[in-house]
Amino acid sequence: MSSNVREGRVVKTKETKKFRSSKQGDKTKTKSRVIRCRFLELPAEIRNRIYHFAEEKVYNEWLAPPLLVCEKLAGRVANPGSSSRLGTLRYRALTQVCKQIRTEYRPIWLRQSCFHMELSAVDRFVHTYYPKATSYQNAPRLLLISWDHGQIEGEFGEDYDGEGHSDCYEDSMQDVRSDITLLIRLRAHCPSFTAKFVSRRILEHDVRNLHCEECGHNLNCPCDTSCDHEDTWDEATWQMEDSYQYLRSLNAFLANSNENWLKLLRGKDWMNTLVEFSFNITTQRPTFYIRFDKGRAPKGFQLKNMYSYALKFLTRSGMLELEDYQLMEYVIGEETGGFTRNSREFGVLEPTYNQIHLNDSTIILWKKEEEAKTSAS
Incomplete structure (x- = not known):
């Protein structure tokens, strides 16, 4: 017997039976009945x-x-x-x-x-x-x-x-950028x-296969030893966590709940805006790239005032209120309409941007100046 549920309520099914007759040969008899889906009722x-x-x-x-x-x-x-x-x-x-x-x-x-x-x-x-x-x-x-x-x-x-x-x-690592645009857009539509x-x-x-000072073996040594390498495991784990500190800043950026930021991301002008990040292993600082399509940057973003506008943009978007904001850097720009060849992939063209790089010292100084103005008023 076959059954199916359509449009959630009731469905007609067919039950087929075969029987043999010496005079009429093989015959097929079909009868229909109604099966109710009581859950949907x-x-x-x-x-x-x-x-x-x-x-x-x-x-x-x-x-x-x-x-x-x-x-x-x-x-x-x-x-x-x-x-x-x-x-x-x-x-x-x-x-x-x-x-x-x-x-x-x-x-x-x-x-x-x-x-x-x-x-x-x-x-x-x-x-x-x-x-x-x-x-x-x-x-x-x-x-x-x-x-x-x-x-x-x-x-x-x-x-x-x-x-x-x-x-x-x-230098090569700082040039590698990872696209997180979809993650940002999901956050904007679903806080x-x-x-x-x-x-x-x-x-x-x-973790790294460190040498255990207590028993003389390495962490991954196949020898049967009673040592649990507890101190060595803690040291190896700490070293590994230390090399991934920049993920903390990245996650803070992704969790930004500033309403101006989320509202901006939900707008139609942001449909093709690119948000990427790169990181520096030595400083453990991520750099966030927020770059608009040509003609899609928020009003006021122009070459002559790009520096001040970019800092005001970060302030309005709540970036300077994030945890570990002093460990983040930003590149904010707008497409020029031109293209350049990708230095790593032959034949691939990449758009060029009018953009500005705001490093951590610039952001910290701006933050202090804004706080001083607020206190004075």
């Missing part, structure tokens, strides 16, 4: 209460959900039954029951879910679950971004171990949405 308030019982597990940056990965990654097919693939999707099947249940439950499921993925998967995730900007209001409760700057470092043929790196390598970058190496205890 319940009052909406009762259905909503039932939906809220189907809640996903709550996670945080310390107890992270399993990493969500694409089925095909770099030519490899993931194990279809792995926890990484299933992750926090325990109640996802409820969104596939029928059109009405999907319409009612899917927004609830998305808003109370927690996801964990790499930054490269965010674009596909957002376009799959939030195909239109109007659906951003149902952004998940928490989106953890698994981050490993060692993967970026590998592009330059070196691995950072927390102790040393070349000046050339430092309850939280995006956090977490170090993959810290989550997985992937």
Whole structure:
């Protein structure tokens, strides 16, 4: 017997039986009956209460959900039954029951879910679950971004171990920018949405293989020893956390709840605005790039007053009220309409910008001047 539910209420199904007759040969007899979906006959308030019982597990940056990965990654097919693939999707099947249940439950499921993925998967995730900007209001409760700057470092043929790196390598790292525009737009349309970058190496205890002074073995030594390496583990973990301090400033930027900032991001002029970040391993300072399309910058952004306008823009947007604001730098600009060749990728053109770089000392000085003016008035 086949059954289906359409438009949420009642559906007609067909039940088919075969029988043989010596005179008439094979015959097929079909009869129809009506199957009721009693769940959808319940009052909406009762259905909503039932939906809220189907809640996903709550996670945080310390107890992270399993990493969500694409089925095909770099030519490899993931194990279809792995926890990484299933992750926090325990109640996802409820969104596939029928059109009405999907319409009612899917927004609830998305808003109370927690996801964990790499930054490269965010674009596909957002376009799959939030195909239109109007659906951003149902952004998940928490989106953890698994981050490993060692993967970026590998592009330059070196691995950072927390102790040393070349000046050339430092300069290359500062030129690498990561796009966080979609995360910013989700936050603008859903203030309850939280995006956090977490170090993959810290989550997985992937620390340096330090030498233990107590037993004489390394942390990852295969020898059977009774030493728990407690002090050495603490030292290795501290070193790893120290090399990812800039994520704290990045997460503070993503969590900015200033209404002027969020309102600006929801505007149509921001549809194609680019928000990126880079970081300096030595200073542990991130640099945020906020760059507008040509003719889309807020009123007053011109070459002759770019310096003062950019600082006022940061003030109005609440950037100078963020935790660790003194550790952040900004590049604010507008497209010129021209293009330049990408120095790393042959044949790729990148837009050029009229822009200004505001370093930490400039921002701190401006902050003090504004506070002095406020006190004087």
